[in-house]
Amino acid sequence: MADSERVTAGVLIIGDEILSGRTQDINLNFIAKYLAQYGVDVAEARVVADAKDEIIGALNTLRSRYDYVITTGGIGPTHDDITADCIAEAFGVGLIEHPEIIAMLSSRWGGELTAARRRMARVPEGGSLVRQVQGPPGFTIGNVFVLAGVPGAMRSMMEDVGHRMRTGVVVVSRTVRVDGTGEGVLAEPLERVAKGHPTLALGSYPFYGPDGYGSNLVVRGRDGAEVERTVVELVEALKAIGVEKLSAVDAN
Amino acid sequence: MADSERVTAGVLIIGDEILSGRTQDINLNFIAKYLAQYGVDVAEARVVADAKDEIIGALNTLRSRYDYVITTGGIGPTHDDITADCIAEAFGVGLIEHPEIIAMLSSRWGGELTAARRRMARVPEGGSLVRQVQGPPGFTIGNVFVLAGVPGAMRSMMEDVGHRMRTGVVVVSRTVRVDGTGEGVLAEPLERVAKGHPTLALGSYPFYGPDGYGSNLVVRGRDGAEVERTVVELVEALKAIGVEKLSAVDAN
Numbered sequence: 001m002a003d004s005e006r007v008t009a010g011v012l013i014i015g016d017e018i019l020s021g022r023t024q025d026i027n028l029n030f031i032a033k034y035l036a037q038y039g040v041d042v043a044e045a046r047v048v049a050d051a052k053d054e055i056i057g058a059l060n061t062l063r064s065r066y067d068y069v070i071t072t073g074g075i076g077p078t079h080d081d082i083t084a085d086c087i088a089e090a091f092g093v094g095l096i097e098h099p100e101i102i103a104m105l106s107s108r109w110g111g112e113l114t115a116a117r118r119r120m121a122r123v124p125e126g127g128s129l130v131r132q133v134q135g136p137p138g139f140t141i142g143n144v145f146v147l148a149g150v151p152g153a154m155r156s157m158m159e160d161v162g163h164r165m166r167t168g169v170v171v172v173s174r175t176v177r178v179d180g181t182g183e184g185v186l187a188e189p190l191e192r193v194a195k196g197h198p199t200l201a202l203g204s205y206p207f208y209g210p211d212g213y214g215s216n217l218v219v220r221g222r223d224g225a226e227v228e229r230t231v232v233e234l235v236e237a238l239k240a241i242g243v244e245k246l247s248a249v250d251a252n
Numbered sequence: 253m254a255d256s257e258r259v260t261a262g263v264l265i266i267g268d269e270i271l272s273g274r275t276q277d278i279n280l281n282f283i284a285k286y287l288a289q290y291g292v293d294v295a296e297a298r299v300v301a302d303a304k305d306e307i308i309g310a311l312n313t314l315r316s317r318y319d320y321v322i323t324t325g326g327i328g329p330t331h332d333d334i335t336a337d338c339i340a341e342a343f344g345v346g347l348i349e350h351p352e353i354i355a356m357l358s359s360r361w362g363g364e365l366t367a368a369r370r371r372m373a374r375v376p377e378g379g380s381l382v383r384q385v386q387g388p389p390g391f392t393i394g395n396v397f398v399l400a401g402v403p404g405a406m407r408s409m410m411e412d413v414g415h416r417m418r419t420g421v422v423v424v425s426r427t428v429r430v431d432g433t434g435e436g437v438l439a440e441p442l443e444r445v446a447k448g449h450p451t452l453a454l455g456s457y458p459f460y461g462p463d464g465y466g467s468n469l470v471v472r473g474r475d476g477a478e479v480e481r482t483v484v485e486l487v488e489a490l491k492a493i494g495v496e497k498l499s500a501v502d503a504n
Contacts, residue, residue: 187368
């Protein structure tokens, strides 16, 4: 795919609990699918511990390399929630208590607005809010969007992220499912067709099904007409070598 | 935790399908839990596309930074399976067809041993095999273990990885579950106890349950006795501020 057409994002997942295995991350998958609707490609993802140097290092690399960065995790009220501090330090700015978040928290907690709860109002100078339906917001500064780690809150915040991005040309994806023939046979026609279409990405995702080995052959690219032509060409190439059990699968 | 006691691993997940959202990765979580049994900490994880420069760049960073690297994905027979090529290039060695894998494939496929299937026999010079119960092996070279991306195959290969590692002191983890009290109140005693035990990691993982907001407070460290003492101290600190609904949860 021509790089000029690509809008890219890096995803930075912050949290000891993902690296220890305590929690199965499901945020990357949601973010990838969500951004795909806007034609934004997740080009890389990193998972780092709740450690200042790790977070700042990864953030600075990703924000210089990609059009956008989405971070998840570490914006709650406890001492191990250090994402806001790290983002501010990476951008070389201070942290302020955002008046709108303080107002929101005051109306929710009144006299019980503890120092810990106030931590959730901290936003780097120059940042603006990323709202969720219910609960304290995340924020954005520069090309970085800082979201909650709890999946429900993160998903709600993503609704306030997509529309702020420069959108790209949406990738069209078509899948040809082959049953009863394994990759060892499919590889040759697949590669031959792929070589004829260097701007597309052709991939093979094998499975073991009721007819033995099979594979989902995926054709992806930003030129929808070329994707469709390539699928036809691939199906013909497969039939030519005697592959019979072929079916089209919904785009994914 | 004292770094001298830590054995670390980086995980490199290779595959367009994870970044596009087509596939939900479940390998990182398995690897993290698996290595934890050997006292090996996953210190960082990266997800990269099926692109040579991306794979080599991430691999070289991770293998210089951590004791071990585990990669998943890209070792099948199709043209987009380029992991072996990238590992060989990163180590500055050639690829050979490993005689044991060729023998295995020949006995399975006989005259149908296609060029694509032979690709799965390619191992960097100086590498050795990482076996799975059924199917072609992965390999290891230097401090890098190269595994399949299909979860069943990856898990089977991990059984041939753990015993080859230098083991560390296993991290002990205890969870105190609090129902009906949110992080805004729990943060203060949690931080106070955490500050008294700088070699331990104390974290808070909030949830919304039948009694409203609650949190799992997790105490982790390599000195089991200190972890147990800290849990007692934490429970006392929580009771002292009037938290009533406390329960111990299985280690995780």
